[in-house]
Amino acid sequence: MDANYGGMVFDDTERRQQLQNSRYNGIDYIEVDTTPGETHQRVLRVYFIAPGPGAPAGKVDTLLDDLHDNIDAFEILGGDRVRNIRVVSVTRVEDHLELGVDRPGDFSEYRLRITYGGGTPPDDFPLDLFYREAAFNFKAGCPARFDCRRPSIAPPESEADIFVDYMAKDYDSFRQALVDLLPRLIPDWSERRAADQGMMLLELLAYVGDQLSYYQDAVANEAFIETARQRVSVRRHARLIDYDMHEGLSARTVIHIRMAMGGMVLDAPSGGDRIVRLTTQSQGLKLPHLIPSSREDDALNSAGAVFEIKIKDPDVLRFHEKLNTLTLYNWRNQVAYLPTGATQADISGDFAGASEWQLRPGDLLLLEELVDPYTGESLTADPNRRHLVRLTDVETIEDTFGGPPQATVTRVHWAEEDALPFRIWISNVTDDGIFLEKVSVGRGNLAIADEGRTYGESMSVGKARDDEKRPHGKDEYYPQPPDMVDWKGSKLGERAFRFTLNEGPLAHSIPLDAMIHKPAKALFDDDPRHAQPAVHTIQSYTESTYPDRPRNWRIVPETLLNSDRFAEDVVVETDNLGRAQLRFGTNEYGAIPDDDSVFKVRYRVGSGAQGNIGADKLNYIVLYDDIGAMQNISSVRNPLPAWGGSPPESMAQVKRLAPAAMRRSLKRAVTEDDYARVTELHDRVARAVAQFRWTGSWHTVFIRVDPKGTTGVTPELRADLIRHVSAYTMTGYDLEIIDPIYVPLELSLEICVAPGYFPSEVEQAVLDVLGNRRLPDGRLGFFHPDRFTFGQTLYISRIYAAVEAVTGVTSVAITGLHRQYAAAADAETEANLARGYIEIGEFAVVRLDNDPDFPENGILHLSMLGGNA
Structure with a gap:
């Protein structure tokens, strides 16, 4: 039979057989008295698992005697219409117990649990934690037309739809999309040579797709011709009508760092940050997977893609060899899996202690399939069966069966937003009877990396120091004076100052700071309009303030109109080549830099779809000498494909979309339809309709809400919706959120x-x-x-x-x-x-x-x- 415990579905036949020959016992099944009269549905007969040939004598009798007349040892959970049913009597009758209850229940499923006086049974009490409770139904005696046999423990899953990249718009992306689709449609076709007939036809289709895509863009652009041809100008025109032109997004991925021994803590210097670099395979350059810092420039210059882990003070990343592979606990059953929608898992061992490296809420955990659950072959394991979650709770429990020693289990929980989108097998038995123990495992030691390469650049007011510009990877980013600058710059007066950085395209990424306490699903936000320019620091010095008293400039979005004359704010804009232009204030809106200033700017370059590399392609890491513990790293990889990489929004797109965008974005609620539309902006609302009513002294807006996934509006959702809609409403109108x-x-x-x-x-x-x-x-x-x-x-x-x-x-x-x-x-x-x-x-x-x-x-x-x- 199948069972469900701790959010895991499994076949409990194996554990049941072991339990019969041990001193432990548990509930086998429950019968409900259906005799007409006073006892109808008011008496439960509780039977315990029959002992096996190897069980101690009197095993069941001892348990029955201990529980006889002990009503505090039982509680009944569940119920829809009838709840809080109490046990009023416990009587031993030969080989079972008869429990009297104060009233019959409804049609829903109930669970009878042996609580032993409201707490956990002591260690010497021979009751198995796994079988301390059982499900039953008060209406089991009602006529039923269905087979009582339970369905298969693992019903077949629906096949995943073929992924279609609707962002493919040119020859390269169409060709790559077709190449990615081939293994799904024709698994045996592995030919990739350009001379192959199949590849020729594929490239011909990509060429036709490119021509059609160009034709579509050309027709659309011809309908909205404007005079502006510079990206900065197009951005400012669009801003006037509240249209935010996006600059693309850097790809992001998850890095699994495998430790060979001991642990490692990556942190940032106080008040600063630290960057660790990873690369894909070097093109034409043979390097070890663990790259010494002395060969960093060679590796980065020849790599296909560069990703960086940025640790900003006071961030800390913890790694330990024990978190390399986490064994999912199957509660000693051979067939077990985590079902679709699961929000918790059990890990064999104690990983919830006080040690610095152990699991804690907020940590990332990856669930990964290692072998095919039906054949046991690692080559046919599904690479798409990998799922990232962020832990919300970590607790330790004990499997008391089979002790001593008892099995220590760490139960981890994650948010509903991170619920499993597919089944994760823990263990299984093949058709040939082979037991597969570690079908899937958990992975700790995870970090988030963004695509791109950080550069350090120095510049004086009025003249850029191109000879001093260089990429950085360690703590010493810039040379020291007097080599850096001669301190003879320009006088700024009261005019706005701006300068352009040399490298491009400037990377844009969604800040990780706001995602630390959110589910892992938030990491997969790939909306480039949520991104910010990846300019790490902008510092300016004068000859008297160098190097201890810099002015630290803060990046603000789009405009300086909200900055006062003392604010050290700067706006970052990009030109047609993707290079960053830094625009400072005028001492009216934003402060102006000091005369003869020298700037130190650290920024990251790299964005676009080329960063969306496949899984297990990021295998090289630079080992910096000042982080000695990095020598304990065994290997690195990206278990998930990189996501989110997208190019900047083109000027043609902005010219076409901006004029109509102001009508799509609702900023106020005046009409009934307005109130309905702003309510639907809430992420938990599927649809809404609104009505105006005169309630005697003022108008009240009654909004009927159809929530997602349920049929009722909870008090919490109602309060949240009132706060949400109130930001758009007119003065003098009350709000009421009501059910459909x-x-x-x-x-x-x-x-x-x-x-x-x-x-x-x-x-x-x-x-x-x-x-x-x-x-x-x-x-x-x-x-x-x-x-x-x-x-x-x-x-x-x-x-x-x-x-x-x-x-x-x-x-x-x-x-x-x-x-x-x-x-x-x-x-x-x-x-x-x-x-x-x-x-x-x-x-x-x-x-x-x-x-x-x-x-x-x-x-x-x-x-x-x-x-x-």
Whole structure:
């Protein structure tokens, strides 16, 4: 049989057999008394696992005697309509216990747990932690048409859709997209030579795609011709109508640092930062994977891509050899996996202690498939089965079975936003009976790296010192005076000062500071409009302040109009070549630099889609001599493909999009439609509609909200929505957030089952497809809350299509479809079938939960014909 414990689904046959021959015991199953009368659904018969031939004598009798008449040792959890059911009596009857309860429960699943007086049983109490509780249903005696056998522990998952890169716009990107698609469509085709006939056809398709893409851009651009040809000018024109022109985004990836021995802490010097560089394979240059600092320039100049880990004070990165590979704990079962949507996992060992290197909330954890869960081959392991999460809680628990010694397990949790998008196998048994223990593992020792290369550049006011510009990788970035500058610059007066950096294109990236306490999903934000220029520091000196008293200039977005005359602010703009231009103030909006100033600027260069390298391509790291612990590194790699790399927004795009953008971005709420649209800007709202009502002394805006993933607006969401919408509202208008008007339906179907199929199994499949929950393979049920919203018409053809797609269904007929509790149900059904759809009011939402505990939320009737008896 399959079981669920700690968020993990598995087959517990192996553990059950071991338990029978040990001194430990646990709940086997629970029966509910269905005898008519006073005891009906008020008596639970609890049976314990029968002892095996190797078990101690009297094993079950001892446990029954200990629990006899001990009502504090039991608690009943769960329930939808009936909750907090209490155990009022415990009596031993031969080989089982009879528990009296104060009232029967509802149709939902309950769990009986042995709490031993409200706490954890002591070590000498022979009760297994795994079997201390069991599920049961008070309505188990009610008539049932379905097979009680549980379905397969691992139902097949739906195949992932083929990824289509809609950003491919030129020959190279089209060709790369086709090359990436080939292994999916034709796994045996590995030929990549240019002379190959298949590659010739592929490149021909890429050429045609390039011509079509150019044709599309040319036609669009011809419709919006403007005079501006400089990027800075186009940016400023767009800014006047609140359109932010983006400068692209640097690729980002996750780095796994494997330690050979001991640990390492990477931190930044006080008040500064530290940069660690990694590269892809060097082109034509043979270098070890661990590059000595003496050969850094050779490696970086010949590398295909350079990534950097930037540690800014007071950031600290911790690495340790014990975090290289974390074994996922299967609770001594052979078949176990983490299901889709899981938000926790168990790791074998203690990794939640007080040591500096151990796991703690906020750490990143990667779950990675090592071998094929069905064949055990590492070569066929799915590289897409790798998922990054950020831990929210780390705790240690003990598996008391099998001790001493007891198994120490570390349970880690992550946020719902990081829930697994696919199944992660922990262990499995192949068709040949081979036990695969470490199908997937966890990886610690993770860091985030951004694509690009940092340069240090010195410049005097009025003259750039090109001969002093050089890339940096250590702590000494610039030469010292008098070699650096002669301190003879220009007098600035009261005019704005600006200068252009020599290297480009300037990198732009989304700051990591705001993501430290957010789920790992936030790291995958690839919206370039959220990016900031990667200018690390801008410092200016005069001859009297060098080197201890610099002026530290702060980058502000887009404009200096919000800066006062003392603010040391600077705006970063890019020219047509992607080089950064630094624009300072005028002593009215932003301060002006001192006369005869010398600037030291550190900035990162590199952005665009070329940084989106594949997984396991970043294998070289520069070992800096001043970080001695780096010598303990064994290897590095990027287990996930780099993401987010995108080029700057072209001038043609801005000219085409900016004039209409001001109409798309809503800045205020005046009309009813405005209130609905600003409410929908909230990330937890699927749809909203608004109404104005005069409530006696003022207007009130009533906003009906259809939340994502659920049917009700929680108090927390309601308060958050009021704060959100209040930023757009007019003075004198009150806000009320209310639930939608749900229209429960009553649907009756007559289904013909194909020969060779059991009607009960087909009926269960139809109930799942027409349900309101997420299916095990990740699909949404037909009546899931996210499938319907305000005023959405329910077309009968969609019901037919959903049911007829179920395996074993030959035909289906709708015999009843009307609003629940309709006065003339037959007449309404006839009208709906004649129209082919059900009309829903503007503020109403279709609902059919088919929940026996809440029949008022819609009912589904199925009549099964044919099939095997």
